[in-house]
Amino acid sequence: NNSNFDFSFNQSYDEFDYDLNPLNTQQRGEAVWRAAVNDGSDPNAASPLYNFDWNGDYQNPQLNSISLPTYTDPNQVQRPADTNWFDEVTRSAKVTDVNFSLSGGSDRASVYSSLGYFNSEGVVDGSEFERINFRVNSDFQVTDKLKIGENFTITNQESNLVNSLAGEILGLAIEQQSIVPVYNDEGGWGGPVPGVTDRDNPVRIIEMNRDNVS
Numbered sequence: 225n226n227s228n229f230d231f232s233f234n235q236s237y238d239e240f241d242y243d244l245n246p247l248n249t250q251q252r253g254e255a256v257w258r259a260a261v262n263d264g265s266d267p268n269a270a271s272p273l274y275n276f277d278w279n280g281d282y283q284n285p286q287l288n289s290i291s292l293p294t295y296t297d298p299n300q301v302q303r304p305a306d307t308n309w310f311d312e313v314t315r316s317a318k319v320t321d322v323n324f325s326l327s328g329g330s331d332r333a334s335v336y337s338s339l340g341y342f343n344s345e346g347v348v349d350g351s352e353f354e355r356i357n358f359r360v361n362s363d364f365q366v367t368d369k370l371k372i373g374e375n376f377t378i379t380n381q382e383s384n385l386v387n388s389l390a391g392e393i394l395g396l397a398i399e400q401q402s403i404v405p406v407y408n409d410e411g412g413w414g415g416p417v418p419g420v421t422d423r424d425n426p427v428r429i430i431e432m433n434r435d436n437v438s
Contacts, residue, residue: 227328229325230324230326231325232321232323233320234319235319237316237318238316239316239317239347240310242310244310246310246397246398248308249305249402250306252401252402253274256274257276257290261278271419272293272419273293273296273403273417273419275291275292276289296403297408298417301408301409302404302408302409302417303408303409305403305404307402309396312406313348313393313430314348315345317344317346317347319344322340331365333363333364334363335362337359338358339358339359340355340357342354342355346390348386348394350384350431351383351384351387352383352387353382353383355379355381358377359377360377361375362374382437383437384435384437385433385437389429392429393426393430396424397426399423400421400423400426401423404416404417404420406427415428
């Protein structure tokens with residue numbers, strides 16, 4: 225008779241590498257001012273979110289400063305922010321892979337069993353995939369011409385809904401303006417206000433779906 229036991233453990237980290245650099249709040253204000261001046265229109269009428277101190281010379285425009293309102297929403301609960309939405313929704317993701325196996329046998333019989341555990345955090349914060357599998361194989365040599373055996377496998381895997389929404393969340397992180405905060409002054413979710421594109425808060429989507437698994 226002989227037996228053999230094997231164990232392996234691997235852990236790694238995934239990073240989200242991107243070359244996109246969405247405009248921050250100051251840069252977006254400068255872009256709004258520049259677009260209005262190039263169009264020959266009043267930049268201070270271009271957006272309710274920015275007030276521009278400039279020399280008023282369309283031939284040789286000079287921007288001195290940009291001021292933001294105390295609140296950006298009619299209910300006065302949301303202050304202007306400088307949110308880096310990519311940093312808010314991405315993370316260094318841990319991947320863990322653990323495997324055990326046991327095998328043994330004699331001249332006429334053999335058995336092999338294994339247990340595996342795999343867990344992968346996604347680079348989008350809150351996303352996760354988990355799999356557990358168990359396997360048993362055995363055979364027995366009844367006679368020189370007859371061998372019987374069996375294979376038994378159980379696998380259970382699940383992922384949360386954030387996995388399925390990861391592409392949408394990353395897209396919103398690009399589209400959502402930095403002037404929108406993650407949370408407002410009342411602890412609610414920051415969101416679209418007049419002058420901002422109507423895009424959902426990607427952090428809200430993560431938190432609302434973090435515990436929903438499939």
